[in-house]
Amino acid sequence: MxxxxxxxxxxxxxxxxxxxxxxxxxxxxxxxxxLSFMNQMQSIDTETIEPLAHPIDDVNPIRADIVxxxxxxxxxxxxxxHLLDDFYTVPQVIx
Amino acid sequence: xxxVIFNTVSALKEGLLSKKYSSVELTTEYLDRITTIDTSTxxxxxxxxxxxxxxxxxADELIKQGKAGILTGIPYANKDIFCTKNIRTTCxxxxxxxxxxxxxxxVVEKCIDAGMVMLGKTxxxxxxxxSSNETSFYGRAKNPWDLTRVSGGSSGGSATxxxxxxxxxxxxxDTGGSIRQPSAFCGISGLKPTYGRVSRYGMIAFGSxxxxxxxxxNCVEDLALLLSVIAGHDRxxxxxxxxxxxxxxxxxxxxxxxxxxxxxxxxxxxDLNPEIQLIMxxxxxxxEKLGAEIKDVSLPSTSLVVPTYYVLASxxxxxxxxxxxxVRFGHRCKDPNxxxxxxxxxxxxxxxxxxxxxxxxxxxxLSSGYYDAYYEKAQKIRRLVKNDYTSAFKEVDFLIGPxxxxxxxxxxxxxxxxxxxxxxDVYTVSANLAGLPSLSLPAGFSQGMPVGMQITGNYFMESExxxxxxxxxxxxxxxxxxxxxxxxx
Numbered sequence: 001m002x003x004x005x006x007x008x009x010x011x012x013x014x015x016x017x018x019x020x021x022x023x024x025x026x027x028x029x030x031x032x033x034x035l036s037f038m039n040q041m042q043s044i045d046t047e048t049i050e051p052l053a054h055p056i057d058d059v060n061p062i063r064a065d066i067v068x069x070x071x072x073x074x075x076x077x078x079x080x081x082h083l084l085d086d087f088y089t090v091p092q093v094i095x
Numbered sequence: 096x097x098x099v100i101f102n103t104v105s106a107l108k109e110g111l112l113s114k115k116y117s118s119v120e121l122t123t124e125y126l127d128r129i130t131t132i133d134t135s136t137x138x139x140x141x142x143x144x145x146x147x148x149x150x151x152x153x154a155d156e157l158i159k160q161g162k163a164g165i166l167t168g169i170p171y172a173n174k175d176i177f178c179t180k181n182i183r184t185t186c187x188x189x190x191x192x193x194x195x196x197x198x199x200x201x202v203v204e205k206c207i208d209a210g211m212v213m214l215g216k217t218x219x220x221x222x223x224x225x226s227s228n229e230t231s232f233y234g235r236a237k238n239p240w241d242l243t244r245v246s247g248g249s250s251g252g253s254a255t256x257x258x259x260x261x262x263x264x265x266x267x268x269d270t271g272g273s274i275r276q277p278s279a280f281c282g283i284s285g286l287k288p289t290y291g292r293v294s295r296y297g298m299i300a301f302g303s304x305x306x307x308x309x310x311x312x313n314c315v316e317d318l319a320l321l322l323s324v325i326a327g328h329d330r331x332x333x334x335x336x337x338x339x340x341x342x343x344x345x346x347x348x349x350x351x352x353x354x355x356x357x358x359x360x361x362x363x364x365x366d367l368n369p370e371i372q373l374i375m376x377x378x379x380x381x382x383e384k385l386g387a388e389i390k391d392v393s394l395p396s397t398s399l400v401v402p403t404y405y406v407l408a409s410x411x412x413x414x415x416x417x418x419x420x421x422v423r424f425g426h427r428c429k430d431p432n433x434x435x436x437x438x439x440x441x442x443x444x445x446x447x448x449x450x451x452x453x454x455x456x457x458x459x460x461l462s463s464g465y466y467d468a469y470y471e472k473a474q475k476i477r478r479l480v481k482n483d484y485t486s487a488f489k490e491v492d493f494l495i496g497p498x499x500x501x502x503x504x505x506x507x508x509x510x511x512x513x514x515x516x517x518x519x520d521v522y523t524v525s526a527n528l529a530g531l532p533s534l535s536l537p538a539g540f541s542q543g544m545p546v547g548m549q550i551t552g553n554y555f556m557e558s559e560x561x562x563x564x565x566x567x568x569x570x571x572x573x574x575x576x577x578x579x580x581x582x583x584x
């Protein structure tokens with residue numbers, strides 16, 4: 001099994017990362033090597049094993065939904081490069 | 096005054112309390128050392144001199160008032176993965192080159208509350224993805240024992256800073272060995288605590304079910320001090336454990352007599368480098384002399400831990416990295432042609448090669464049609480890895496083996512071969528998969544380079560782990576060695 005140049009383009013689209021077309025063959029080669037390494041996992045039968053998503057058995061402790069800090073919007077806005085009034089701006093989305 | 100850099104943190108504290116020197120003087124000594132020496136090691140991404148001197152003056156005031164805590168006035172550094180208010184946090188990436196967090200990570204906040212003095216933010220692999228510090232946007236941190244060799248990673252800058260005595264204590268984070276492997280490569284001590292022991296709030300996420308912050312220092316006793324400050328339950332982190340913190344120094348001198356030490360046979364196969372094998376044999380003999388019992392055990396899933404880890408870490412990375420979109424903070428490309436172009440180009444320009452590789456790999460492992468074969472399969476093997484440890488800890492108290500399969504390698508050795516680089520994590524990743532506490536400490540030298548021993552314990556057994564490490568360091572002096580290389584200008 002390998003990751004074809006077409007797979008690389010598809011993953012790059014899903015992950016929203018532009019990749020120069022001249023770099024696609026080398027991504028395909030490197031990712032295929034990584035994938036064949038990952039395929040070592042297929043060497044054992046795990047049919048009856050339950051997946052483990054989280055190492056510790058405790059459930060997530062959830063706190064009450066109470067505001068603990070006052071409005072931090074202005075503080076957060078300081079780090080955006082493009083703002084209009086109180087809003088983040090992006091290129092036009094709707095024609 | 097110059098000799099203070101070879102003191103333990105307890106001795107530095109004694110110097111502060113007995114007014115031998117002030118925190119401002121101590122801080123100035125370390126800052127001067129950074130100015131001279133860091134030209135060689137590239138340990139720091141940001142040095143915050145003014146802020147450090149302000150914190151030191153405040154600490155001196157607290158000491159004068161008799162309000163000093165266990166680390167008041169002691170200088171330290173934070174890995175640049177911990178968010179710091181008003182001081183930039185880059186995570187080693189161009190993406191966050193100009194990012195200033197609006198809040199402090201809980202770890203940082205706890206150090207401030209303890210009256211500690213932050214000298215700066217240390218170098219690291221980009222978003223903690225790497226085992227050599229070579230993926231840092233700011234150039235690699237260099238190993239003080241041999242500058243042509245890597246520091247290890249991803250907490251490479253913290254390791255080189257502590258090893259070069261630019262700072263007595265540093266924080267690190269460990270997703271698959273990122274505290275322990277650089278500690279081993281640079282001849283220092285480092286602890287990855289149990290998952291959930293140290294808050295992840297404000298520690299930039301890479302693999303959320305694997306990431307854990309922890310202390311790095313020149314000896315185990317110093318690790319215990321810093322861990323006592325940074326550990327504890329945090330309401331701001333829903334994966335933070337409710338156990339709270341404890342005084343990790345209290346049982347440090349406890350005898351290790353009759354403790355049972357497991358030696359996983361898979362870690363000592365014929366492939367193990369013979370010099371590292373010899374060093375480990377010596378270290379194990381030493382621990383036996385201290386009264387511990389040695390027993391052979393097996394961790395049958397060992398051969399599968401690296402591929403399993405890289406599937407899970409890449410999958411979690413691809414999800415965590417999606418927040419960098421060029422809109423709210425971080426790098427934004429110039430003149431985007433539409434919203435997709437804004438996302439795609441900002442991310443292409445902001446991320447380095449290894450981060451992109453992992454995002455693509457993780458996207459593949461999570462995508463429809465491949466999810467069962469990769470992501471779910473890896474989660475099932477993760478269960479087996481955890482079961483291996485559960486069985487082993489029924490028979491033994493600790494597991495001991497080498498931290499890494501080799502000494503620090505030369506720079507650019509694995510630049511074009513990611514899989515070989517990944518394999519250097521073979522002994523460290525399983526503690527992250529299982530969420531267990533694991534310690535690395537210096538155990539000898541091979542070709543003039545430090546070799547690390549790894550001790551893994553059961554959940555929340557940090558105190559016992561540290562007391563074993565301390566007993567070993569009380570009877571050996573590997574941790575007191577200092578590089579003979581000429582460093583700095």
